[in-house]
Amino acid sequence: MKEKVLKFGKQQSIKEDWILKDINLAIEKGEATALVGRNGSGKSTLLKIMTRILFPDTGTLKINGRVSSLLELGAGFHPDFTGLENIYMNASILGLSKKEIDTKLNDIIAFSELEEYIYQPVRIYSSGMYMRLAFSVAISVDPDILLIDEVLAVGDNAFQKKCIEKIKELKGQGKTIVIVTHDNSMVEKICDRAVWINNGEIHADGLPRDIIMQYMAFLSKEEDKRLLKNNTVNSSDSNIIDSSEELAIQSTKTGDISLVSRTGNKKAEIVDVWFSDFKGDRKQNFNTGDSIIININYRINEKTNSTVFGVGFFTSDKIYCYGTNTHIDRFKVAGDLPVEGTVLFKIDKLMLLPGVYKLDVAVHHENGEPYDYVTSAYSFQVSSDITDVGVVRLEHTWEIGD
Numbered sequence: 568m569k570e571k572v573l574k575f576g577k578q579q580s581i582k583e584d585w586i587l588k589d590i591n592l593a594i595e596k597g598e599a600t601a602l603v604g605r606n607g608s609g610k611s612t613l614l615k616i617m618t619r620i621l622f623p624d625t626g627t628l629k630i631n632g633r634v635s636s637l638l639e640l641g642a643g644f645h646p647d648f649t650g651l652e653n654i655y656m657n658a659s660i661l662g663l664s665k666k667e668i669d670t671k672l673n674d675i676i677a678f679s680e681l682e683e684y685i686y687q688p689v690r691i692y693s694s695g696m697y698m699r700l701a702f703s704v705a706i707s708v709d710p711d712i713l714l715i716d717e718v719l720a721v722g723d724n725a726f727q728k729k730c731i732e733k734i735k736e737l738k739g740q741g742k743t744i745v746i747v748t749h750d751n752s753m754v755e756k757i758c759d760r761a762v763w764i765n766n767g768e769i770h771a772d773g774l775p776r777d778i779i780m781q782y783m784a785f786l787s788k789e790e791d792k793r794l795l796k797n798n799t800v801n802s803s804d805s806n807i808i809d810s811s812e813e814l815a816i817q818s819t820k821t822g823d824i825s826l827v828s829r830t831g832n833k834k835a836e837i838v839d840v841w842f843s844d845f846k847g848d849r850k851q852n853f854n855t856g857d858s859i860i861i862n863i864n865y866r867i868n869e870k871t872n873s874t875v876f877g878v879g880f881f882t883s884d885k886i887y888c889y890g891t892n893t894h895i896d897r898f899k900v901a902g903d904l905p906v907e908g909t910v911l912f913k914i915d916k917l918m919l920l921p922g923v924y925k926l927d928v929a930v931h932h933e934n935g936e937p938y939d940y941v942t943s944a945y946s947f948q949v950s951s952d953i954t955d956v957g958v959v960r961l962e963h964t965w966e967i968g969d
């Protein structure tokens with residue numbers, strides 16, 4: 568109504584859109600299902616329909632059992648009420664009587680670990696504290712069906728772990744769980760099924776591992792498209808490509824690509840560097856274990872001998888992961904180096920773990936005289952669906968000794 572009144576007389580441009588289309592989903596009792604998908608794909612909307620706070624324009628929803636839900640942060644709370652008052656309000660919305668709440672109150676407070684704050688209004692709560700209270704209430708209802716949207720991510724590690732344990736326990740008791748999350752490890756830890764929603768439609772449905780793999784592959788393709796687009800924009804300003812999110816942001820802010828440090832007497836220079844797979848397709852986003860070629864396009868301005876090309880890999884927080892050059896590797900060019908050309912640094916299996924990596928590329932004389940050193944100008948991203956930690960995956964096996 569407000570829109571109608573305020574825009575009175577103006578051209579109205581109301582656009583109708585279907586947020587969810589052809590959703591056909593049966594979730595069995597005892598199943599733990601994850602909904603995954605990009606921002607705005609309709610996951611929360613679907614969850615709200617399951618909670619019955621939204622109703623579909625067409626189609627039906629059938630639910631068997633008591634539902635408890637944990638939707639957006641703070642939903643079902645009043646900011647001016649104390650934690651304690653909100654427990655009563657929230658739990659009664661979820662279907663508990665005052666008497667039931669009285670008996671469960673201590674457990675709820677104990678689980679949330681918010682004893683000290685329980686008489687404070689929740690507007691002074693941090694995001695994590697909100698979530699603690701909401702989660703504690705949601706599970707106290709003893710639901711048959713627990714719906715959780717995202718919120719767990721704001722809890723600290725210890726509390727998140729506690730929530731996961733609790734969810735597993737509920738699952739063990741045969742409760743049905745639907746969880747929306749962008750945390751893939753959570754999907755694999757908790758769920759037996761994952762449903763990928765894309766643009767309001769079910770794109771894939773299956774085992775968490777398979778769906779996550781497909782979804783990750785899709786995301787990295789999208790990311791590739793974006794990074795390649797960024798690169799074309801940048802390379803029109805300068806030959807130096809910078810595609811890392813951080814630096815790209817910095818350089819658009821200042822409009823200054825000279826942020827990238829570059830030294831040398833330019834007897835030879837790095838003209839361009841790009842990444843590809845072994846088929847030669849340009850890529851910016853790789854999975855751990857993929858093949859990668861670093862293509863170094865150079866030009867020799869002054870004829871020199873004993874030219875050495877080198878590369879150095881750094882994490883985005885500047886940890887030096889690996890460096891080598893053609894001299895160390897005893898790689899000799901047969902005959903004269905062409906005046907212009909491309910040197911390929913090929914890695915059969917890129918064993919770096921997920922993250923953004925920056926590359927230093929250099930061309931210099933064997934005795935160290937620098938021709939062109941380009942620092943941190945090039946970057947690529949690595950993704951993986953395995954959750955080991957560190958910088959590099961060391962090939963290994965486990966065994967029990969005697």
Ligand SMILES: Nc1ncnc2c1ncn2[C@@H]1O[C@H](COP(=O)(O)OP(=O)(O)OP(=O)(O)O)[C@@H](O)[C@H]1O
Nearest residue numbers: 586604605606607608609610611612613717747764
């Ligand atoms: N009340 C509303 N009125 C109009 N459009 C809405 C409303 N709520 C959500 N939408 C639209 O519905 C689409 C799906 O939103 P939804 O919140 O379900 O996405 P999501 O998959 O949960 O995303 P995220 O991962 O960001 O939480 C979005 O395009 C959003 O703009």
Ligand SMILES: [Mg+2]
Nearest residue numbers: 610611612716
């Ligand atoms: Mg959402």
